[in-house]
Amino acid sequence: MIKLCAHIVSRGCAEGEALVTSQPLSFLGSVDPQTGIVIEKDHELAGKSIKDKVLVFPGGKGSTVGSYVIYQLKKNGAAPSAIINIKAEPIVAVGAIISDIPLVDRVENDPLRTIKTGDKVLVDAIVGCVEIYER
């Protein structure tokens, strides 16, 4: 197990299987709010579901309505269990806070290198750390 310090953006604690992408993600128009499947054709994660995953990506992009899409995912039971960003930006940060999804950023080691898709990851956004268990 690897334990890394991180900066808390949205409080909470959750675990899940990691889904990692090096590309920014826009929630409006890129993720289906009903299913949690990434529908942006040219995205690395196209066709994959973010539901119940620990979603690891650099940060958000695009419309501020993306915050509400995250809330909608949560209400539909299709949201990620936790989020890790390189550097959080307002769209995803606000979306995570209003949806009670734990979100951390500024992890002490680059999470895109340290975490691999499929790893079991615990995001503790109460203490401010990430625990990585290889699958």
Place this chain on the structure above:
Amino acid sequence: MYLTPEEEKILKGERGATYQKAIEILAALGDIYDADRLIPIKSAQIAGVSYKTIGEAGLEWISDLKGKVAVPSILNPAGMDRGCWKEMGISRDFAAKQEKIILAYEALGVKAECSCTPYAIFDNLAGSGDHVAWSESSAISYANSVIGARTNREGGPGALSAALIGKTPNYGFHLDENRQPDVLVTVESKLHDSDYGALGYIVGAMVGDKVPFFKLRSIPSKDELKSLGAAMAASGAVALYHVSGATPEAGKYEMPVENITIEDWQIKEIYSKEKPDLIAFGCPHASVDELENLARLLNGKRVKKEVWVCTSRSIKDKYPLLIKRIERSGAKVFCDTCMVVSPASERFKCMMVNSGKAHKYVPNLCGSKSIMATTEDCIAEAVSD
């Protein structure tokens, strides 16, 4: 970011879940942007009103909140005219959902004025040097540039959080150092009316989120500044600009080194002539002067195509005779909404506008083609066969 003991208590939940979430959002935004503290605001203007934009998710979130705003707060345009939505072609289901959103905001103490020109409705929302939290992009630009107030480009939940707490994180355009112009824009031709929207359409795309400083050969009116700023906030992300001899902070800062020149042909190139099936005015919401101009141009004429004029409800209520003069031509005056945020415009194939902002948004948000023309050419098209 530093929080006062009082703010820490709110963060711990002493005032309930709604205020706790609100201050959590403000603290997170403050952290992201390296703000030192929260500062008091004079007013808030909250985006995220149209059911077309925020959908079921937004409605649910707002309905779940319990509390009252701490400062005067008004809304962005909604997806329909609250009075004559049927006439706009809005479905009963959409109208019911839209009303629910507005009532949910009203329950929080937000005034149900749905307009992108809050400064034209209430003159005490923002004055020179006041800190505010506004979220409609053209209103932000107007507050910063024309009024000399200070606001960042707030998202809907950020602005609502600021309204509930009465404070916003101190960063970005609240600070002097970020209000310094980055790029000098020299315009060689004399501009009039919609030319300012065309100029904004061009410059916004070139400067992104920088602060432009304009040297013009004509002195723009407040309405012309409104059009310029609105277009730059749409084609780019401009939240503040200065115009030599016309905006309050223009003389305050050093001249930028980077410079661009805009020539007459570039402005003219934005205009085109084609047959539209909808001609729409009032993006941003038409002022009394702009309505007066439309009434004058339409005087004694009859429109042969669908013509919309969008304005705020308070202006429509305050000037019934002026509205009648426009409606006598067959043009429809809608308030609380506009051609960009209402789904009612989606049934048209080609929209003609005199607004650089609408010209940018119509193709993507309404799915119709957009043609930009001067106000006079729009009216000429409206009354021709």
